[in-house]
Amino acid sequence: MFQNLPKNVGPMDRNIRLAAAGVLILAGLMTGSVILDILGLIVLATGAIGFCPAYTLFKFDTLNKGN
Incomplete structure (x- = not known):
């Protein structure tokens, strides 16, 4: 399901996430705090998958396409 998402989170960004x-x-x-847990799970998911929907919305990309 997640393999078709375009990668837009680079390695340093992923580690920080x-x-x-x-x-x-x-x-x-x-x-x-359930809110902190939910936020943490969202950040964990975007780091693990390598895709951030907010980055797509704002046309932002931290993935270095040259590597």
Whole structure:
């Protein structure tokens, strides 16, 4: 299902997203905030898949096509 999505998240962006997702999810679990957990899961998904719908909306791309 996700293999047909165009990649628009570069490797550095992906690593930052994965780290931020971990922080958000951990903070959500520690504080009991479901909103932080949901945000963390969204950031985790976009980092894992390599596709960000907001980037498509704003025609933004951090993936280096030269590599």
